[in-house]
């Protein structure tokens with residue numbers, strides 16, 4: 399089981415939802431989206447593959463019509479569930495192989511989540527646990543202890559033990575005189591993390607957790623992803639989860655965060671950056687002006703250019719790197735209709751020069767490109783031809799591509815990021831003046847002049863910045 403794809407049709411508010419995952423990637427997959435977009439329905443659909451009565455157990459019949467269906471493709475073999483009027487729910491004639499069911503483990507939120515029902519099993523096992531502790535027949539789960547101590551920044555789990563009863567591992571913290579705290583008497587967050595660890599150790603290829611953060615405090619939320627990421631590779635699992643926690647999203651790395659929304663009547667997730675999600679879901683209010691950039695290097699480069707006239711800046715501004723030129727322009731356009739940053743004239747996008755000729759950029763308003771392909775590409779081009787002024791500074795460096803060179807120059811203190819910016823900015827081959835003027839006009843005062851635009855044939859005239867309201871003198 400490697401590739402899992404599914405399509406939900408006509409269930410609840412969903413006309414069509416498409417989702418796919420490559421289980422060979424062994425990674426974290428975080429799904430975020432506005433309330434009600436359909437995250438829990440997707441999670442239920444995944445569980446339905448394992449337990450065909452999932453919807454009957456967790457949803458009213460009113461969410462179905464006779465056109466309701468879910469199709470799953472596992473390594474291109476289709477398993478289709480359709481509405482069955484007798485059951486008033488979904489049903490299938492297909493037999494889902496055990497190898498598939500075994501590799502999916504889904505945790506729904508309250509009251510259906512297994513984490514909330516596990517205590518029945520542990521209560522039954524209590525006598526065996528007690529006996530094992532008295533006889534000292536237990537193991538020390540070093541990895542779990544390290545995980546809990548790390549996430550809670552404590553050493554209180556040092557005396558955690560693992561007792562195996564009928565092939566299920568139970569966990570307790572030992573006290574003196576054969577006393578112990580059973581895992582279900584720990585805090586709800588601690589208990590949840592233990593249950594999550596138990597899932598990971600089962601090597602189930604796809605672990606799905608709806609609302610992973612609900613019982614975790616803010617500090618624990620910021621450490622969870624780091625722990626889980628290591629386990630994904632070690633145990634060959636993928637942990638797919640939904641969350642509304644901004645602190646948790648912030649700790650995710652590129653490739654782990656997906657935003658679910660409806661486009662052209664199809665709901666599906668797309669890869670996004672933290673700042674993209676933060677902008678859409680939480681806003682970035684509090685500044686007069688916003689500059690959206692492609693990545694952190696471009697953001698830093700903007701700050702370097704702005705340094706040249708920082709003392710004269712009138713507006714309180716924020717540069718935000720979004721990740722990917724398309725996403726930058728997409729956010730800019732969404733802001734024009736939804737206004738989650740500010741009014742349209744207060745937000746611009748700045749992209750690398752290598753995007754300037756692309757259609758989506760040519761069409762975009764209030765979007766500007768720097769007059770070099772990108773900081774990394776421009777320096778790499780000089781490196782490749784052995785440009786004298788650069789080689790004088792760098793000496794011999796070996797690099798495989800633009801990003802590699804950039805990283806190495808900074809990491810080995812050959813040039814600082816500011817040195818690289820300066821090197822490019824003062825170079826007569828590139829004319830940064832129109833671009834800098836545009837930024838000045840945007841951040842200083844008054845409307846931007848027509849010559850201010852940096853992209854060929856494009857100016858900042860669309861922006862039409864109002865005259866600033868100077869605060870009254872004190």
Ligand SMILES: Nc1ncnc2c1ncn2[C@@H]1O[C@H](COP(=O)(O)OP(=O)(O)OP(=O)(O)O)[C@@H](O)[C@H]1O
Pocket residue numbers: 410411431432433434435436437438439440460461
């Ligand atoms: N019978 C129904 N017919 C149509 N829509 C329904 C029905 N029942 C619930 N809904 C809608 O489905 C949405 C809930 O879907 P779901 O639980 O999948 O969302 P979610 O993305 O998990 O949301 P949250 O982030 O709030 O947990 C709600 O907006 C609700 O109004």
